Amino acid sequence: MSCQLDQLDLHPLRDEIYEELHSRPFQVIPCPARITHIALLANAEQKQSQFRHLQVLHQLLGCAVPEHEHSCYELVCGDLRVRREMHMEFTSYTFINLNRETGAPDFTQTGLSLLPTGWIEALEGQVVGAFHIALEPMTDSAEQDLQLIRPWFEGMRLVGSSPQQGSARVWSSFRLHSDGFGRFTILNRDMSDSQVGRLTQRLIEIEIYRLMSLLALPMARSISPSLADMDQTLAELTQRLADNEQVDEKQILAELTHMAARIEAYRAHSTFRFSATRAYHQLVLTRLDELREDELSGHLTIREFMTRRLTPAVKTCESVGYRLEDLSRRVDRASDMMRTRVELSIQHQNQELLSSMDKRSQVQLMMQHTVEGFSVVAISYYLVGLLKYLVDALYNSGVEFDKSLVIGVMIPVVLFTVWFSIRRIHHHFIHLADKQGNES
Structure with a gap:
């Protein structure tokens, strides 16, 4: 009994995850060929402009114009192949010229030779990497290969190796030449077209990633x-x-x-x-x-x-x-x-400020006590004066008493009463302040 996946809850990214491993397949490149690779730093707006410019290329070549942008897109038009790959911060273009009648095996013919005039110059973005690759059959000896390709690199010192267990020889100077491009030469001995495509892709990625890492x-x-x-x-x-x-x-x-x-x-x-x-x-x-x-x-x-x-x-x-x-x-x-x-x-x-404030508070307290003492005397003086009027009134009304003695006894009584009242008021406010401080 087979299981119907459409009846299960599939993750929305399932198809995208499966296709990710196949989004940038290796190319199949026959030998000989001329390849040009260009990598451009581009923001989102420039990438959109590049896609519109790619649509213009299709119109100029008379090919069907793509309507949607893809992370990896290939155009095949006769002997010209164009591959556009979108990366996180740059866009890369690979142009492959498969015309086997390119003339002398050097860099006079490149992957750009079959492009319409002026199209590549209008491409937006900042060029980080731009280089040509010449793909040719290998001769009988390394010395003969070297004599053949040394003029292609304008006399510059070469770096060379034999990858894939001697199935090819790769030469480059890793420098810019008179045309503003870098140059690579791949000499194929017995690799298949698929193997050549994989080797070429690895060399392209080595050079581009090298340049990007040096930014x-x-x-x-x-x-x-x-x-x-x-x-x-x-x-x-x-x-x-x-x-x-x-x-x-x-x-x-x-x-x-x-x-x-x-x-x-x-x-x-x-x-x-x-x-x-x-x-x-x-x-x-x-x-x-x-x-x-x-x-x-x-x-x-x-x-x-x-x-x-x-x-x-x-x-x-x-x-x-x-x-x-x-x-x-x-x-x-x-x-x-x-x-x-x-x-x-x-x-x-x-x-220090709190200590100074404490000292000032003590001085203010002493001054307050002094003022309170003066206040007791002043209040008592005015209160005794008022009571003296009362004593005079009683004495003049015919009440018999010793007026001087009464006034003399009245003074300490008034002083004590005023002092006691002020102390009660003072303690009341202190108690009220302590109560509010405890509540807060």
Whole structure:
């Protein structure tokens, strides 16, 4: 009994995941052929413009125009093949010229020879990699091959190897030539068209990924002097803090904040580029392993050349990235120390301020008690004056008593009464303040 998958809950990405492994198949390339590969950095708008420009190419060649964009698209029109691949940050074009009547086996004919005039010049994006590949049959000896192809590379020093267990010979200078393109030559001995396509694809990816991995090197070189200056400044500052020198905490904290801002700006511009460099370098190493090279006498192999030139550049980028991260952590620690010093200084100032306020409060309390004493005397004076009017009125009305004695006895009684009343009021407010403080 067969299972009907349409009755199951299928993951929405299931088909896409299956097709991903087949999205960029190896090409089948006969020998001889001329190939040109161009890689362009492009944003989303430029990629859309490139697709419209590809549609124009179909119209110029009289081919059916594609309506939808694909991550990997191939056009076959007579002896011309065009392959367009979309990557995360660049777009690559591979032009294959299969016309076997191209004339002399050199780079006078390229993969661009069959394109309509002016089409390639109107392609949008920044060119990162552009190189020609000449695919030819191998001669009887390596020396004869070398004599044949050396003029193709304008006398430049060559890097050569024999990949695929001697089934082919590959030559390149890994330099730009007079036409602004790099050049590769693949001499085929007994590889099939499928094997040639795989070898060509590996060489293309090695060169493009090599160039993409080196995009971070100028940035690393420009950042490195600033990092050295900030590193020295931070070391001096940390030493001053360790020696307990008197420093202007506010100024030093401002310098650290400015330094941290510069580091974060460098990280924002370089983190993606340095991460991409590591990824591209790993892809280059993987493709080199797949070549399975044998050495050609007297010449560096592609792996030896890459290991000697590319790996140090990638290590430089990694080193600058690590220095950025390390300097960021050190600045954070120094900032924490400075903030701790500032907080301790503020706490010390607050303690001195509280001590000063306590002393002033004691003085104010003593003054308050003094004022209260004067207040008792003043209130008692006016109250005795008022009571004296009452005594005079009673005495004049005919009541017989010793007026002087009554007034004399009245004075201490009034003083005590006023003093006792003020103390009661004072204690009442203190009790009220304590109660509100406990509730809060």
